[in-house]
Amino acid sequence: MAKKALFITSNVGVEHDELIQPLEFLKAKGVEVIHAAETSQTVQTVKSDKEIGPSYSPQTSLDQVSAEDYDILIIPGGTVNADSLRLNETAHKIIQYFTDQKKPIAAICHAPWVLINAERIKDKNLTSYKSIRLDLENAGAHWVDKAVHRCNTHEWP
Secondary structure: OOOEEEEEEOOOOEEHHHHHHHHHHHHHOOOEEEEEEOOOOOEEEEEOOOEEEEEEOOOEEHHHOOHHHOOEEEEOOOHHHHHHHHOOHHHHHHHHHHHHOOOOEEEOOOOHHHHHHOOOOOOOEEOOOHHHHHHHHHOOOEEOOOOOOOOOHHHOO
């Protein structure tokens, strides 16, 4: 059975390359990829949080997702995207399910911000865009100064 990856985003301010590059990479590896946004309306991407990027249609909305159907969760960055998802209870529940089941989460750039509001980063080692380091540390995370950091499963509840 093919692995299934769930990408969750808001509908605005999603960093283009952080959505499209991992999505296309996983598709090329035979992974079934689903993109769920806050609503089923068009998702507006950005490039470097400054320029408007292409728009995409998500396959579904967050409230239609069953987290148990997926093997990995990917949360792209984008300052506005992450900030919007921080306030989305459905996104929090999806994240909580993945952490509680010890399933992998790839939180890219500003996306670890969302993990704070989902209350799942205390005592975890992770990295992020440097501007949110203090927020993560204040929430109890151990920030790692690396471009990529992989947490071992035992670090999750």
